[in-house]
Amino acid sequence: MARKEKTGSRESPAQVQASSPKTTAPRTVSNIKEPSEREKKKQNFIVRTVWTLVMIVFFVAILGAGHIWVIALVGLIQILTFKEVINLSSEPAREKRLPWGRKLNWYFLATTIYFLEGENLIYYFKNVVLVDSLLLPLAIHHRFLSYCLYIIGFVYFVYSLEKGHYKFQFTQFCITHMTLFLVVIQAHFIVNNIFAGLFWFMVPAALVICNDIFAYLCGITFGRTPLIAISPKKTVEGFVGAWICTIVFGVILSHVLIQYSYIICPMEDLGQSVFNHPQCTPDPVFLAQIYRVPPFLQTIINKETIELAPIHIHVMFLATFASLIAPFGGFFASGLKRTFQVKDFGDTIPGHGGITDRMDCQFLMGFFSYLYYESFVSNHHLSVTSILQLAITSLSTEEQIQLVVALEKYLHSRGVADSRILESLAT
Template identity: 40%
Template sequence: MQRSAVAGRPKPVEHAETSEASEAEPELKPVDPRAKLRSFRVRALSTIALIGTFIGVIWAGHVPLMFFILLIQFLVARELFRIAYLAQRSKRPLPLLRTQQYFFFFTAVFWLYLRFIKKNLLVEVSSDKTLARLFYWALKHHSLISYSLYMAGFVGFVLSLKKGLYLHQFAQYAWTHMIILITTVPTSFFVSNIFSGLIWYVLPAFLIVGNDICAYLAGFFFGRTPLIKLSPKKTWEGFFGGFLGTLLLAFFLSALMSRYTWLTCPRKDLTVFKGLDCTPDEVFVPDTYTLPDLASHLPAGLASLAAAAAEVLPAGLRGWLADLTFSVAPIQLHALSLATFASFIAPFGGFFASGFKRAFRMKDFGDTIPGHGGVTDRFDCQILMAMFAYCYYFSYISQPEVTLGDVLSQAIKLDDHDQILLVGKLANLLVGEGLIPGDVVDALHRHLGERFTWDLPDS
């Protein structure tokens, strides 16, 4: 491995004439036990620091956690942008390269984040008339603004094209979009999960961390059989040891997390350090189940697999198992599904990253985290987990619910007349229920009656 003298930046390797040379396997060297132990100690300390920081951000709440995800996205994108430049370097610097890359990055962030927090933001904006005046138009035309920003970046890129640099500039343009697609887009789905309840981000993220720790420990103490050439240090023992450890962690950690409303309640605004109180969703409430009942809470594929396995059992044993009862919360069963993905599929994000690093003959994406490498080295599996956790939550767990943010997001799509009509109709209903005085409706009639009618237009 070659490194530059500049703090952790991977030293570029000249392109070989043949593809075989660029993909040559590194020669495995004997492991020094003292070096291995020292590496283990550094990695353990930095892991504790990482988990402590993560817990602190979670304690701070939904909004700080959202910005923490944005920071991670930024650091991962920065590492990959740097590698892209080394891969397609030119004898002359490319004009406005960094400006263009980060402009497209933050344009993608603006488009994605506002899509996920728009309802929460509407609750905040509509609570103050000044904020409503400032941000209402932007929220209503969010898609148009996002597209306009992208077009501004696109036009800027075309105007920056220089003779003799066309190939390098278009290569960087493609790299930029690919990096944004595989990093910013998937992990942004975690933002949606955060406001549905912190547990839907924290639990999947911790399962990835837990699987990494369990697999590392199992491989460190028992690893003998190489798993995949892309990651020579990974072993089958570590792979399956990580799976078993992650299953146990998922089952008990989900039960612990489900006790705290701070983790289970959805956040419907954007306040910070404000307590949460809600009626616990049934997914967090323990109940007594038989094995068939438990199977009914699993995804269809796993439930069918369990039923097929039960059919091959002797009738007596099958009847005995059917009578067994368990006291668990449904979240613990869902956690097992998340743990299975975190153990068997998410690691392929790490294998993908390993292949990417091998293509450029580098050991790590950087040295931001002692003992772990760059930020990308630690969050490559999270990219796959983010999308799965989002899809799983809205496929098997989320219940249809109308919130204030939902109503406001639909109301701003109405034209001016219908918005005023909505206010008038709602005011009449509230007067009828005795929630507001009739003078409010009279005042609305006096101020708006000349321009708007309270009647529905003829159909």
């Protein structure tokens, strides 16, 4: 009976909960809210804009510092681009198993840069006439020595092949050489553009940047038709609109730049800068000429002739390539990133990704600009540097002395040189 009373007096769960002291479990309340998608885009836009301005200021400072610093910038860009592309296919586990694989990639890069730029470093050096007996053989046999260096790397690569790693090693070898061809070799011709004058470096680079900006603006404004599957956000309307805007921008930019001798004059001294640079006779391509207007346009502009510098016409062709062909360098890079399932090539530039993400179109544009300049603009005049280079590499010491004596006799006959110089050379 007592047990029943005890059982009957059992409290309900609600009563037990009401009578028992309240015990609150510790809870951590986070006041940090995850940023919304709109806020992320806003932050990314701010970072991207700030670093764009930083890059513009840095680029202008490099241009003012002189040609040698612009060449150094191109060299740094090609090295960083090479590193980012090589890292796409890297496999740390296998690279530890094959410790010389990564070093071999850099060896091929150094060999290629030496082959392409070695002669320029020798013959455009300010005191090239003082090349001593140790450096002279390197100058004369530069290409043969470069080939020997490459063959050493090639033989070592074949020797280092290990069973079970063939696919990885040959993949690295192919990507390395693809990058050398598409990046380093094309960057070499960009350096040649700098020697021809900063105009042929600045304008092509600016056209690519302008086209990229206007393609984005025109695309988000009235873009409707997809352009290419590998890059779904690109539209035909943005593609065509950017082409027109880039041509207008190129003509305006070239009209401004041809006013400055520092921009249009060829490079003569590695030490020259915006504060210290030689004057030159402007190339006829930068001087205004009179052109006859086609009959169907005469009624529209009410003019029979027009005064125009030929460079503006050339820039229109450069702008067309920058708008219609150079973007395929970016499409190629997009396909490469999708192959290795990465968003960007790196995070070198905050808000922009890697160097390759910004320079993928510039290499194609730089190579085309060099070929266009050599084919349609350059007068192929001999320079003191080219003649001196030819005399050093092709003439013996006795023939070089004969050349100096003959040149001195010619200058003496014109009353330019002192006869005492001629007598000292004769002895």
